[in-house]
Amino acid sequence: MTATNDSLPAVAGGVPLRNEVLPFYRPAIDESDIKLVSDTLRSGWLTLGPVTTDLERELAEYLGVKNVIAVNSCSAAMFLALKALGVGPGDEVVTSAMTFTSTVNTIIHTGATPVLADIETETFCVSPQEIEKRTTPRTKAFMPVHFGGQACRIDEVLDLARSRGIRVIEDAAHSFGASYNGKKIGTFGDATAFSFYATKNLTTGEGGCLSTADDGLAKRLRQLSYHGMSHDSWSRYADRGAWFYEVNVPGYKCNMSDVLSALGLSQLRKVDELTARRTKVARWFIERLADSAYFELPRIRPGNQHTWHLFVIRLRLERLKIDRDTFTKALGAENIGCSVHFIPVYKHPFFRSYIDETDTYPVCEEYFSRCVSLPIFPSMREEDVDDVVTAMNRIAAYYERTQ
Ligand SMILES: Cc1ncc(COP(=O)(O)O)c(C=O)c1O
CATH class of the missing domain: 3.90.1150.10 (Aspartate Aminotransferase, domain 1)
Structure with missing residues (x-):
């Protein structure tokens, strides 16, 4: 006024x-969000469960990608992707100098060295030429940021990565729903991380997800996101009872809960x-x-x-x-x-x-x-x-x- x-x-x-x-x-929270969250609260199932599975399936359909793994933040998503792709001490990861600190923190948490590249004037996204300048034989991954809601020059970043055998993990914290040449962000690199933080276009308060076309990578990500527990072992040893699980890798605790997934589902639909x-x-x-x-x-x-x-x-x-x-x-x-x-x-x-x-x-x-x-x-x-x-x-x- x-x-x-x-x-x-x-x-x-x-x-x-x-x-x-x-x-x-x-935030844009309405009665449809409140209803779906209340229904989940009333269901008695609060943690990782059927609503998260529904959210993952609907996210994958929306993005047009084979696999989506829901997690508790974009920061967790980026960290898991780096770990699942084997990034660690001795490796370098090139990312944007103009990003939120968490992009770089996740690289440091793997033991790898972050290398910053300058942005381009037009979109404030990282410049592929700058990425190339900073690429060395130790570069294991690129983490371009799709800044503000539009894609970086992802085609050029991918060409460069493929010519050098480098993996690409995209930070799409800002860009859920964005597309480049009609193709949704989330369908380009090895893995893409999205944020569902309170201010984002789709919010669960806190949350995020990873998308990937690679089934093997999706399996490793899912396992790492939930203590390293293998879903395979649940089915393989079904005769031992529902309590049985097997841990082949010491994982993390980054999964989404059904309560937040309910908000995610409701937000996704609009x-x-x-x-x-x-x-x-x-x-x-x-x-x-x-x-x-x-x-x-x-x-x-x-x-x-x-x-x-x-x-x-x-x-x-x-x-x-x-x-x-x-x-x-x-x-x-x-x-x-x-x-x-x-x-x-x-x-x-x-x-x-x-x-x-x-x-x-x-x-x-x-x-x-x-x-x-x-x-x-x-x-x-x-x-x-x-x-x-x-x-x-x-x-x-x-x-x-x-x-
Ligand atoms: C560019 C960028 N990357 C990563 C993140 C981290 O997202 P989250 O809070 O879901 O971990 C943010 C947070 O806003 C961000 O702006």
Whole structure:
């Protein structure tokens, strides 16, 4: 709700544009979600069970892939994929410098060395040329990130990987439902990891999954995700009783529960509608900001179908007297939530020992200095978009750099 047309930004003493905060994200949970979760709670079966099996089957059908393994986060999914593909000490894994820390943490947890590659200006996704530059005889896997809801140049990444015998695990935390040239993300590399975290297009609160066309890999992933227990042994030794299991590999505890899977099933059945609503919000922003002197709009690479998990604008800093951090604070003062995706991995103290001064990431640096993620969620209304744009313009006009 717009409170005032006063042109002085709130951060400079004006009245905030909105009385109520417009959050950066509001989850889209409705009665159909609540019903399916309640039904599962009432069923008496709370952990891994039939609802998770249903979710996996429906996810596989949706993505058009042979196998889906539901797990408790995208971080777990990436870690399991690395382990199942034999990545470990002595290996290098090349990933994007512009990602959430968990992509890199999972590589470190296997004992392998993460190697960061710079991004491309157009999509903020990792650049295949940069991946190639950083590939060595020790490179065992690439972990490209499909940033914000659109595919990276996955065809080029796969060509490079295949020519060198390197495995590809995709971080599609942002990109459930996205496609490239009509083919869904999740059907390209050796394995793809998705996130069902609270802000994602399809959410289970916390959760994720892996997709793979490789049956052998799927079997290893399933086993690793659940203590290393083998489903084969359940059927092979059925005569010994339901209590019997066999562990051939010390696995982890990363499985999904039926309660969360119920939410996942319900969300999956409307995920295209939720993404269509985000797309509408993205269009409203694009219409209003297309000719802006202060803000640069995100671009979609031809062939990509974007899910608009994020809507990232870049400030034209040459037109402003303020930096990105002051701008985000000013937007907050107008009662409008926003965020920054991401702090480049190499800026985190823990990562310093993995790089030296010859490792530079100029595109990442430039992007990070001016990126702002605007609020975008399915229930956002056109008036909310108007408020965001009015607030942004008010701030920019006040802090305009005059030559
Ligand atoms: C690019 C990226 N990769 C991985 C993750 C980790 O996802 P999760 O929280 O499901 O482990 C996130 C989280 O938002 C992310 O943004």
